[in-house]
Amino acid sequence: MSAPHPGPPSGASTPLPPPAEVVALSVPGLPEIGSSDDLAGLIARACAAAGIALGASDVVVVASKVVAKAEGRSIPAAERERALDRESVRLVAERGLPDGRTTRVVQSRSGPVMAAAGIDASDVAEGTVLLLPADPDASARALRSRLRALLEPQLAGGAPAVVVSDTSGRPWRDGVTDFALGAAGLEVLDDARGRLDRSGRVMEVTVRGVADEVAALADLVKGKAAGTPVAVVRGLGAHVSDDDGDGAARLVRTGPADWFAFGHVEAVRAALGLDEREVAPPPIAPGGPVRDRVARAVDVAAAGRGLGAAAVSSDGEVLAVSGPAYDVGVAVERLRVALWAERLDADVVPGAVRTVDGEELVDASVAVELRVRERS
Known part of the structure; x- marks a missing residue:
């Protein structure tokens, strides 16, 4: 959890009218993904087989797990603790488990603060665990570039935006939700500071996390155990750009602006x-x-x-x-x-x-x- 964004910008951005409709479509039919698989090609073929004609205003949301599998980020489970040390930038909180192990919330090298640096032991080969993509924004850009090439005849050089999503808990809230781990071609933030609300007051702190909202919406049709790690979100063309943009890294807030850099126990100990x-x-x-x-x-x-x-x-x-x-x-x-x-x-x-x-x-x-x- 992070503090509100400081101060409104000097010039307000032009407000975008809300879309009349936003649709999320699950993409069935993807096979089990392995190292070095052409993930973008598999997504394009699965979309075509499902009758989903990808457009340049669409957003393709891909679970980070299949991205990591395609990038060969699987390691032996016995190396998990050493990998967690390597993948951690700093410790945020740590608690002991009844079996003597500990669970850690850390800032991961991939960017966000997550439990166990996002290392995952579910839906992987026996005896292995899966690391997050090393650079999620680069992964999103690579997927988008490949989709652009595959869709060249139909889209005349255009390409859908890509969001690489993952799942995380939230401070002060029960339950998990998906968020944007990586992004390309999508306006990840909609900065409303400086605009007027309906009462004529200047908005000073409102910055919508568009990419995170897209990831959470897509998860409603992807599911956690349905074997559908990809979804297409439509209706947000106003937030899709031809250039790849800043990516989801700009959503991560650390340093002096982070009001919640430590758990309460860790803050006392520090x-x-x-x-x-x-x-x-x-x-x-x-x-x-x-x-x-x-x-x-x-x-x-x-x-x-x-x-x-x-x-x-x-x-x-x-x-x-x-x-x-x-x-x-x-x-x-x-x-x-x-x-x-x-x-x-x-x-x-x-x-x-x-x-x-x-x-x-x-x-x-x-x-x-x-x-x-x-x-x-």
Whole structure:
């Protein structure tokens, strides 16, 4: 999930009238795709056999899985974890599974933030997994170029747009939906900033994700297990261009504009100075025994920049912290932050500070307790 687009552009784009009708047609009859297959040729023949005459204003939506298969992106399943490390740009969130494995949400080298960098173990040969296309926009451009050549007599050099689609979950929403992983020949964003709404007010943040909407529509007729990885969407000719355009890469927002660069646990750990995966992740199921969550919080607080000379001992839901006053103060705050990430809070019960003639010593030895409780 990303933040709203910053600021309206200096000049508003010309609004496009909404189409009276948009139609999605599934394309049946494609065989199992293998490495080096002429995917565009197979799509063109399947469309012809289904009575679908491709036009230059159409959008051909192709599941990334068959694109990856044609590009030879299959690897042995035993190499999955190493491949996940290679295909990951950065870790966004990680959780432990009951069987001891972990599941990771990462920014993939192919562009978007996805679970397991989009590595897929479904509908593939036994003992293998499938990586995403290495450059989804390049894949879309190559498919479109090939379709242009195949359709030259009928379309006089024109070509349908191409969207390479994949499936992803969404923050704050249950269920998955398809989105544009790659695109060629399609206006992927419709920037309405600067236009007037029906009340005469200037729209300041509205930027429609046209390519993602097309991918989601196409998925309704492709299905997930129907063996129809291709669909044709009609009625959006106003968004189709002769040139390939910027592609779907411009839909990916990272860096300072990304408000949600980390999961809440990972944000806390990064703020505390931990390296990625320095401490085992929490389980995927929320909650769990308080004792286990407290122990994990202590590990997190002690990692990264550490607790200095402070010593921490744990008795279930009570933590005892002792040592030089400054280090104890640092340790208490690091522990409270780490506990917060575990959905826990703690009441601090101060102990005595050693004094001489009524004056606190700078290196005074302090002992405090943290009494842990569920965070409301």
